[in-house]
Amino acid sequence: MSVVTRFAPSPTGLLHVGGVRTALYSWLYARRMAGKFILRVEDTDRERSTDEAVRIILEGMKWLGLDHDLGPYYQTQRFDRYREVIARMLADGTAYRCYCTKEELDKIREEQTARKEKPRYPGLWRDRTDARPGVQPVIRFKNPLDGAVVVEDLVHGSVTFQNTELDDLIIARSDGTPTYNFCVVVDDMDMGVTHVIRGDDHLNNTPRQMNMLLALGSTPPAYAHVPMILGPDGAKLSKRHGAVSVLEYKDEGFLPDALLNYLVRLGWSHGDQEVFTREEMIAAFDIHDVNKAASAFNNEKLLWLNQQHMVRAAPSALVPHLRYQLDRLGLKCDDDAMLEGLILAQRERAKTLKEMALNSRFFFTDAIEMDPKAAAKHLGADAAEGLREVHKRLSALGEWTAPLIHDALNGLATERGVGLGKIVQPVRVAISGGTVSPPIDATLALLGRERTLKRIEAAIPS
């Protein structure tokens, strides 16, 4: 049987890294097994679901390149089907109407809590067939009263739940709308999902869902409950940990492949390999190898991986990403070859494309910001003569290439018996405004003859 997995987010908030990782695992497993990957939006809670959240999910998945084969499906568009299944369950006695009011249920819960019991619905209407005028009933699933459910979880192993611990959950609200646990069951059944890969906060829901599947005459899928991702401090991931939405990673200058690589290694490993291309991930991934323990998100390692991916990628592949960051800084560059050269020169000294763009501003604007400290140190009166000589020699260059520039500067340093730094630092400050840049020959070659000479001239102290 061919594998079918799904990612089923609810559009009530942002697409955060925890969600992305379960999506990634589902996607990888489907790709690895040459199966299908479904995207399904669980929007039955109309109060909290928003179109904006749906948009963010779709855009995030697209940016990450986690493409789906089927969907996106929307649960709100399947209400007829849910109603049909509920009618069937009512007819065959696997579900029943419960006329308890919210107030009554609250009271029961309160009493149970006071008695230090687990709050559970006691099955008051389970065997009744009468109605209660003036109360719109909810529909509850008739959970088995005894026996046990064993979840054969792909990451946790077998987990046993006693049916006595489970109560009759609501599958349709009094307004007739179906609830989450029920919709999931119907959808996974209808869509032929073979492997449910989701956060382990759902492990406790699984026995109920299996019972419903069984009651519907279906065979439960395989389950894999993957651990949560915690914030860097080990606490539950939240807004105060910084970037929570995947699209923020885009804006911060991360490569989608780097984020995915980081996330896949959180809870899974393949020997000592740290850096994976998308293809390598697909080839090596197996849901059975996923760890059981939660893991903390570590931004430093993500940064390191991002740089690894920048260094390993073809420069041309990074051009659109760099251009996106330059755009955000209001800088324009149509010259792809120039950008590729810049990427080659800068990729070892930036962890993100945003940082690369920031470090490269002086290539795109003549309004460079002069760092006063750098100027004071390297552009003092005693630098004038050296800069004039550099200007003269560079002007004389027949061709404007990095090797020739290097030879010219190196020759000058040798003649004068000084270190190359002595010659280079004033030039660096003159053309960039600061003391940090890629090697001076590459920098000047990229900057161009005209701009270089103009900036040196402008920087010569009088």
Add this chain to the structure above:
RNA sequence: GCUCCCAUCGUCUAGAGGCCCAGGACAUAGCCCUCUCAAGGCUGUAACACCGGUUCGAAUCCGGUUGGGAGCGCCA
């Protein structure tokens, strides 16, 4: 409170009874390289939560303790 889950360096992990006085990676410290900053190379610091048991032998198996987490909604 009840049920379920989890537990190796600061962090991510390797480890499926002897190969482990515990390996790799990030971070961190030092050195090397060097026109700046990086990148890179080398070296170092650093962990099996605790207590019992099984065994000739346990990070690995079992039990308990402690600590963390999840669920217990007419939320998903």
